[in-house]
Amino acid sequence: MASSTSAASNSPVLILSLSIFLIFPPGSFASSKWKIPQPDVDLLEFPLNLEFLEAEFFLWGSLGYGLDSIAPELTGNGPAPIGVKYAKLSHPVRDVVAQFAFQEVGHLRAIKNTVPGFPRPLLNLSSESFATVINSAFGRTLWPPFDPYANDINYLIASYVIPYVGLTGYVGANPNLESPSAKKLVAGLLGVESGQDAVIRALLFERAYVMVKPYGITVAEFTDRISYLRNQLGHAGVKDEGLVVRASEGPEGRISGNVLAGDKNSLAFGRTPEEILRIVYGSGNENKTGGFYPKGADGRIAKSHLE
Ligand SMILES: *[C@@H]1O[C@H](CO)[C@@H](O)[C@H](O)[C@H]1NC(C)=O
Numbered sequence: 115m116a117s118s119t120s121a122a123s124n125s126p127v128l129i130l131s132l133s134i135f136l137i138f139p140p141g142s143f144a145s146s147k148w149k150i151p152q153p154d155v156d157l158l159e160f161p162l163n164l165e166f167l168e169a170e171f172f173l174w175g176s177l178g179y180g181l182d183s184i185a186p187e188l189t190g191n192g193p194a195p196i197g198v199k200y201a202k203l204s205h206p207v208r209d210v211v212a213q214f215a216f217q218e219v220g221h222l223r224a225i226k227n228t229v230p231g232f233p234r235p236l237l238n239l240s241s242e243s244f245a246t247v248i249n250s251a252f253g254r255t256l257w258p259p260f261d262p263y264a265n266d267i268n269y270l271i272a273s274y275v276i277p278y279v280g281l282t283g284y285v286g287a288n289p290n291l292e293s294p295s296a297k298k299l300v301a302g303l304l305g306v307e308s309g310q311d312a313v314i315r316a317l318l319f320e321r322a323y324v325m326v327k328p329y330g331i332t333v334a335e336f337t338d339r340i341s342y343l344r345n346q347l348g349h350a351g352v353k354d355e356g357l358v359v360r361a362s363e364g365p366e367g368r369i370s371g372n373v374l375a376g377d378k379n380s381l382a383f384g385r386t387p388e389e390i391l392r393i394v395y396g397s398g399n400e401n402k403t404g405g406f407y408p409k410g411a412d413g414r415i416a417k418s419h420l421e
């Protein structure tokens with residue numbers, strides 16, 4: 115005991131790490147180590163809400179277990195998600211979703227290595243929660259209720275709902291960031307989130323005219339309705355487009371296939387945190403929680419809209 119203590123205290127590495135620890139006590143360490151200003155911290159913490167949702171949805175969907183098994187240290191002991199399930203997927207789709215799932219674990223770690231963050235918020239990922247979004251999108255109650263976990267097509271449609279919103283948030287946050295380390299992190303997150311969105315859209319695009327059973331509605335119409343709903347909830351104009359649009363709305367106004375969404379110069383749309391909250395709460399109002407976040411999202415920006 116005594117000899118191992120003296121051996122350890124002779125170690126320059128240990129002395130160095132102890133002195134770093136004294137200069138930056140836990141808590142202040144994460145953000146002060148990069149000298150990230152508070153507005154950047156707020157903008158980097160906000161997307162944790164979406165990354166937690168994506169991580170749980172993709173982990174459970176592909177593997178049948180979530181962050182509590184894979185990376186419990188990232189949950190901050192936040193409550194377990196409600197109603198999330200193992201999905202009935204073909205091998206290739208399951209494999210892609212598992213890759214997304216592990217990518218989200220990395221994203222959570224990268225954000226938490228940069229800013230203090232917060233515990234996993236309560237997430238409602240039940241079939242009913244997705245069915246509610248789909249019913250709102252169609253303005254009527256589909257019967258039987260839409261089940262995101264039932265098969266490849268339903269799961270991909272449910273996935274269409276999520277990474278795209280995260281991606282518009284990163285595009286929206288970027289011009290408001292001050293510090294190079296925050297910009298670097300957001301660029302890295304944006305690159306992979308937009309890649310996920312592209313893969314999901316490409317898999318759906320191949321099936322654009324397949325009828326979603328038993329509704330007799332095409333995949334293309336599902337995406338169109340979901341995008342229209344998000345535009346309505348966001349209250350900020352058109353920032354969302356389905357897989358097949360009027361040619362006047364496609365790339366350069368010349369083609370109706372729309373495998374990626376973009377503005378008139380095919381640049382990605384950006385959304386503010388408030389627009390995102392209106393969408394993910396399903397309420398059209400950043401001060402009215404619900405949807406995937408029964409108790410609301412966490413972090414300074416989301417909390418500032420709640421009492
Ligand atoms: C989850 O969402 C469904 C559909 O909106 C709702 O019926 C259910 O009460 C929600 N669960 C919780 C705990 O909020």
Ligand SMILES: *[C@@H]1O[C@H](CO)[C@@H](O)[C@H](O)[C@H]1NC(C)=O
Nearest residue numbers: 398399400401402419420421
């Ligand atoms: C929520 O915001 C709306 C405007 O978007 C406002 O009219 C309403 O009073 C707010 N409600 C609360 C509880 O703050």
